[in-house]
Amino acid sequence: MSESYEYLFKFLVIGSAGTGKSSLLNNFIGNKFKEDRCHTIGVEFGSKIVNIGGKSTKLQIWDTAGQERFRSVTRSYYRGAAGALLVYDITSRDSFNALSNWLRDARTLASPNIVILLVGNKKDMEESREVTFTEASQFAQENELMFLETSAKTGENVEEAFLKCSKTILAKIETGELDPERIGSGIQYGTGTSKRFSAPKKPARSPSDCACHV
Numbered sequence: 001m002s003e004s005y006e007y008l009f010k011f012l013v014i015g016s017a018g019t020g021k022s023s024l025l026n027n028f029i030g031n032k033f034k035e036d037r038c039h040t041i042g043v044e045f046g047s048k049i050v051n052i053g054g055k056s057t058k059l060q061i062w063d064t065a066g067q068e069r070f071r072s073v074t075r076s077y078y079r080g081a082a083g084a085l086l087v088y089d090i091t092s093r094d095s096f097n098a099l100s101n102w103l104r105d106a107r108t109l110a111s112p113n114i115v116i117l118l119v120g121n122k123k124d125m126e127e128s129r130e131v132t133f134t135e136a137s138q139f140a141q142e143n144e145l146m147f148l149e150t151s152a153k154t155g156e157n158v159e160e161a162f163l164k165c166s167k168t169i170l171a172k173i174e175t176g177e178l179d180p181e182r183i184g185s186g187i188q189y190g191t192g193t194s195k196r197f198s199a200p201k202k203p204a205r206s207p208s209d210c211a212c213h214v
Contacts, residue, residue: 005049005058005190007180009169010080011162012110013063014102015087016095020121023152024087025063028162052166058190059162078109082178082186083165087119088136090149091128096136103143111186113178117165120149123156 013021029046049058062077084106088095099118106114118140120131133149140147146164150157172178173187180187 003049003056005056007052007055007170007173008058008060008188008190009082009166010186011059011061011165012078012081012084012106013061013087014084014106015119016089016092016098016102019087019089019092019095020152021085021087022063024085024119024121024150024158024161025061027152027155027158028061050163050166052163052170055170056190057166057170059166061162078106080184080186081106081110081114082169083115084110084117085119085161085165086116086145087121088131089122090120090131090136091122091125093130096131096139099139103145111184113172114186115146115165115168115172117146117148117161118143119161120147121152123149124151124153 013025015021025046029048046061046063047058048061049056051057062081064077086099086102086106088099103116106116118136120133120136136149137147139145146168148157148161148164150161152158169178169187173180178185178187180189
């Protein structure tokens with residue numbers, strides 16, 4: 001019997017090839033890390049049910065290929081995403097320099113209210129670092145992104161990245177900024193949700209509304 005959940009969030013994992021996107025997904029889904037992974041061709045998919053603020057939430061995660069020749073294919077999966085991890089490799093200046101292009105695609109093609117968290121992966125390779133924490137933090141601040149450094153190899157901050165993004169989405173649902181019933185929001189009510197709809201209240205009639213004549 002499948003586990004019930006209250007919400008479903010569609011997630012993207014985007015960024016240049018070789019940044020460890022698939023390793024982040026695999027670590028989060030099954031706590032596994034493969035040293036010799038091949039590049040993703042097209043897209044990979046995974047899902048996991050987590051507890052966010054006391055609510056059982058299913059994360060439906062699409063890991064997209066980073067090579068340019070697959071961009072036209074992967075862009076079709078952006079539509080209707082509620083959240084995204086924008087990943088670069090802290091040992092690769094090129095992957096950091098490409099972030100603006102990935103960010104533009106996400107904000108143009110996905111949900112207009114998509115929640116994006118910048119991820120500096122391969123934190124375990126500090127001796128080969130090419131991108132400082134400070135400059136990545138500045139990029140995140142300038143582009144209104146959350147930011148974490150992670151290691152898919154050791155697992156550091158991997159779960160936190162997905163949960164941090166999810167908590168922000170849930171907070172926006174609770175404030176009304178995001179509406180699960182709006183098409184393309186990247187959010188769906190789950191199997192365990194009991195939606196309550198209240199009929200709009202009719203305004204009380206004032207004496208001036210009376211159609212009687214004296």
